Amino acid sequence: MSILLNKDTTFIVQGITGREAINLTRECLDYGSKIVGGVTPGRKGREVHGVPVFDTVAQAVENHGGQIDGSVVTVPPGFTKDAVIEAIANGIKLLVIVTERIPRGDVAEMVEFADMHDARIIGPNCLGLIVPDVCKMGGIGGPARDAAKSYEPGAVGVMSRSGGMTTEISSSLTAAGLGVSTAVSIGGDAIIGSTYAELMPYFEADEQTRAIVIYTEPGGRMEAQLAEWKKEHDSRLPIVAFMAGKFMDDEEMQGMSFGHAGTIVEGKEDSANEKIKRLEEAGITVVERIDEIPDAVKERIEA
Amino acid sequence: MSAPKSLESVFIDVRIAEPAASDVELAKTLEEVCPVSIFKATDSGSEIVSGQLDECVLCNLCIEAAPDGAVTIVKKYEQ
Amino acid sequence: MRFYEYEARKIVELAGIPVTKYGFCQTADEARKVAEDIGGPTVIKSQVLTGGRMKAGGVQFADTPEEAAEHAADILELEINGLEPVGVLVDPKAEIKQEYYAGVVWDGTAKKPLMLFSDMGGIDIEQVAEEHPEHVGRGHISNLLPVGDFEAKQVIAATGVTGSRLNRATPVLAKLARLFRDNDMLLAEINPLAELTDGTFVALDAHMEMEDEAVGRQKKLLRKDLGIAEDDTRDNYVPSRFEKNVKAIDAADHRGVIQGKDHGFSGNLGLVIGAGGGSLTLTDAVRSQGGKPANYSEIGGNPSVAKACGLAKEVLQKDGVEKIAVMMSIVSNTRVDIVARGVIKACLELEKDPAETIAIFRIPGAWEDEGAKILDHYGVEYCDRTVSLWDAAGRAVAKIQGASA
Numbered sequence: 001m002s003i004l005l006n007k008d009t010t011f012i013v014q015g016i017t018g019r020e021a022i023n024l025t026r027e028c029l030d031y032g033s034k035i036v037g038g039v040t041p042g043r044k045g046r047e048v049h050g051v052p053v054f055d056t057v058a059q060a061v062e063n064h065g066g067q068i069d070g071s072v073v074t075v076p077p078g079f080t081k082d083a084v085i086e087a088i089a090n091g092i093k094l095l096v097i098v099t100e101r102i103p104r105g106d107v108a109e110m111v112e113f114a115d116m117h118d119a120r121i122i123g124p125n126c127l128g129l130i131v132p133d134v135c136k137m138g139g140i141g142g143p144a145r146d147a148a149k150s151y152e153p154g155a156v157g158v159m160s161r162s163g164g165m166t167t168e169i170s171s172s173l174t175a176a177g178l179g180v181s182t183a184v185s186i187g188g189d190a191i192i193g194s195t196y197a198e199l200m201p202y203f204e205a206d207e208q209t210r211a212i213v214i215y216t217e218p219g220g221r222m223e224a225q226l227a228e229w230k231k232e233h234d235s236r237l238p239i240v241a242f243m244a245g246k247f248m249d250d251e252e253m254q255g256m257s258f259g260h261a262g263t264i265v266e267g268k269e270d271s272a273n274e275k276i277k278r279l280e281e282a283g284i285t286v287v288e289r290i291d292e293i294p295d296a297v298k299e300r301i302e303a
Numbered sequence: 304m305s306a307p308k309s310l311e312s313v314f315i316d317v318r319i320a321e322p323a324a325s326d327v328e329l330a331k332t333l334e335e336v337c338p339v340s341i342f343k344a345t346d347s348g349s350e351i352v353s354g355q356l357d358e359c360v361l362c363n364l365c366i367e368a369a370p371d372g373a374v375t376i377v378k379k380y381e382q
Numbered sequence: 383m384r385f386y387e388y389e390a391r392k393i394v395e396l397a398g399i400p401v402t403k404y405g406f407c408q409t410a411d412e413a414r415k416v417a418e419d420i421g422g423p424t425v426i427k428s429q430v431l432t433g434g435r436m437k438a439g440g441v442q443f444a445d446t447p448e449e450a451a452e453h454a455a456d457i458l459e460l461e462i463n464g465l466e467p468v469g470v471l472v473d474p475k476a477e478i479k480q481e482y483y484a485g486v487v488w489d490g491t492a493k494k495p496l497m498l499f500s501d502m503g504g505i506d507i508e509q510v511a512e513e514h515p516e517h518v519g520r521g522h523i524s525n526l527l528p529v530g531d532f533e534a535k536q537v538i539a540a541t542g543v544t545g546s547r548l549n550r551a552t553p554v555l556a557k558l559a560r561l562f563r564d565n566d567m568l569l570a571e572i573n574p575l576a577e578l579t580d581g582t583f584v585a586l587d588a589h590m591e592m593e594d595e596a597v598g599r600q601k602k603l604l605r606k607d608l609g610i611a612e613d614d615t616r617d618n619y620v621p622s623r624f625e626k627n628v629k630a631i632d633a634a635d636h637r638g639v640i641q642g643k644d645h646g647f648s649g650n651l652g653l654v655i656g657a658g659g660g661s662l663t664l665t666d667a668v669r670s671q672g673g674k675p676a677n678y679s680e681i682g683g684n685p686s687v688a689k690a691c692g693l694a695k696e697v698l699q700k701d702g703v704e705k706i707a708v709m710m711s712i713v714s715n716t717r718v719d720i721v722a723r724g725v726i727k728a729c730l731e732l733e734k735d736p737a738e739t740i741a742i743f744r745i746p747g748a749w750e751d752e753g754a755k756i757l758d759h760y761g762v763e764y765c766d767r768t769v770s771l772w773d774a775a776g777r778a779v780a781k782i783q784g785a786s787a
Binding site: 020023077102108139143147150167188190217220222225242244245248252253258261288290 | 488490491493494495524525526563566568593595596598599618643645646656657658659660661662663665666667669670678680682710711712713714715746747748767768770771772773
């Protein structure tokens with residue numbers, strides 16, 4: 001089992017003729033994902049690695065002859081909102097937004113529209129999600145051969161605000177023999193489609209998942225939200241968290257952002273140390289060192 | 304600060320054998336296929352832009368575009 | 383992007399919210415003229431992008447135009463928190479009946495803007511929320527639907543405000559919410575929002591911040607209405623030479639992204655690291671193990687050899703840097719061999735021995751076998767994914783401490 005994706009999941013790539021999109025299309029196809037079309041306005045009739053390109057999402061849906069499950073959106077920031085709403089308006093329920101630097105008003109608009117249509121957005125500013133050996137949607141893990149090295153099927157659900165760290169952590173879980181059920185790069189922006197707490201019910205319902213690992217950073221209230229969720233729900237899943245960017249708590253770093261746009265600390269609650277405290281109070285194990293994650297997970301699963 | 308020296312081709316060398324090197328048509332093809340602009344087409348054939356050599360991404364598109372054995376890529380770090 | 387008070391007031395005014403008859407002045411003479419026009423007691427306020435103006439003496443009261451000119455002359459010379467003012471704002475001293483707070487901020491959890499209102503204005507809203515929660519009204523607005531006046535009214539009424547005051551404050555908050563959304567603001571505050579003795583409401587001070595990502599599409603407001611120059615980015619601090627140089631190297635070539643910061647760093651271990659999350663993790667790991675980073679950096683998106691080389695050279699040329707640690711979380715797009723070429727070339731061009739200068743090279747992932755071959759040729763040990771980010775950082779720290787001991 002897995003969350004959000006399975007072996008039959010079909011998706012399109014919006015902005016498929018861009019340089020990065022061509023790469024991720026190749027990677028996903030090699031991994032076994034079912035890409036049923038691509039959209040770049042004005043490029044109808046072309047093919048990208050054998051995937052037909054259309055001018056509109058509606059054409060892609062018509063060509064497929066039925067509902068398409070998802071879309072990977074890789075269009076420039078000024079066009080993303082329209083592309084996402086186009087996809088949702090055409091019945092697509094799972095959106096992975098790769099694009100960076102989208103103003104948060106646009107993100108909030110997309111999320112509200114998605115909520116009204118029972119659709120789910122992952123990202124923006126993310127690498128997508130992967131179910132080991134089954135399907136990958138987005139650039140996560142890189143080329144199929146590299147992704148296979150880092151991701152083996154297993155017991156741990158991974159959620160991370162950093163795309164690269166999703167793979168780094170998953171690789172250590174794979175090396176430790178724990179493996180990964182589903183890994184989600186949730187995105188590095190201040191406002192994202194799916195937060196840790198919003199994805200928890202999916203993992204909760206997935207029998208294969210026996211523990212959760214989150215990678216987190218300063219900025220925002222996403223961790224407080226997870227802590228609250230954990231307290232309110234009698235979850236069967238132990239959670240292990242790693243907090244990066246503790247150096248940002250230093251006085252001379254105030255008001256600066258590092259790594260991702262979302263790391264800007266806007267209030268005292270957003271700082272690394274405050275977040276660690278809050279997570280621990282909710283019974284979440286926060287490891288000091290990145291290499292302690294696999295052992296902490298084993299301990300929590302066996303307890 | 305004094306400008307530090309700038310080195311050309313520390314890692315990669317590209318060689319074109321004759322007569323391919325003087326082939327004006329091939330020169331244009333090589334210039335087009337190389338993603339990092341190592342080849343420059345001139346009236347007398349291909350020229351190597353030495354400042355770009357280290358940017359070679361080992362894609363082999365130049366080798367495939369030229370007659371067998373005409374273009375060789377030398378990895379200096381393997382010698 | 384942050385705004386000076388006189389700009390924030392202009393933004394409020396453009397949205398149809400009443401303001402006092404204020405004037406922005408850059409000389410004492412101008413201040414005198416504005417005070418004459420106002421024709422009564424005035425307030426002279428420093429226009430500077432930092433808090434604590436009142437405490438620092440950047441806000442003064444004047445009874446006559448001459449006094450206003452004198453205060454303006456003083457304030458124009460007064461540095462506050464190391465910043466020089468760009469001018470002064472001359473404002474009529476208002477006859478205030480009561481002060482209120484009106485604000486709009488982002489609520490990241492609800493993913494919607496949040497309206498805030500309090501009948502206890504003039505002080506920090508966070509303090510009011512903590513000490514007098516019943517005096518703070520809150521309400522989210524939709525990102526899709528138009529903002530209704532009734533939504534603002536509900537928020538204000540929740541604080542107990544009623545009668546004509548409620549009806550007069552309502553359009554102010556509603557307009558503030560609309561301008562927040564229309565102008566891609568991160569923060570829009572009127573504090574205090576004053577009810578004058580004649581019963582009218584005016585914005586006495588305003589605080590605005592626009593999201594940097596939206597600056598490109600807010601040209602009309604920024605360039606035309608406010609006259610802010612394109613290169614006036616209002617950074618929090620003046621970038622260092624290192625930061626400027628790295629930015630220039632990054633801008634010169636579209637392949638990949640490099641970033642470098644050294645604000646707040648002064649150690650001897652140069653960091654050539656990536657990507658976003660990896661850099662945060664590695665910087666912590668170096669510091670936790672007693673290392674002193676000379677900088678922060680990020681490599682991502684598969685940069686060219688020249689770009690990787692440029693970053694490494696800038697790091698190596700920083701004062702006090704003896705060695706560099708080249709480390710990244712597992713890469714899938716950026717290539718190990720390209721980064722290896724870049725950092726080795728940086729050493730060679732600076733006439734340093736790569737084997738001595740590169741304290742560690744830990745980048746697993748795409749093209750790692752090729753990268754290992756290059757490093758081996760120059761005597762640099764290659765570390766793959768079996769060496770954790772923590773251990774890689776630890777090894778780099780041990781090497782540099784061994785070297786300087």
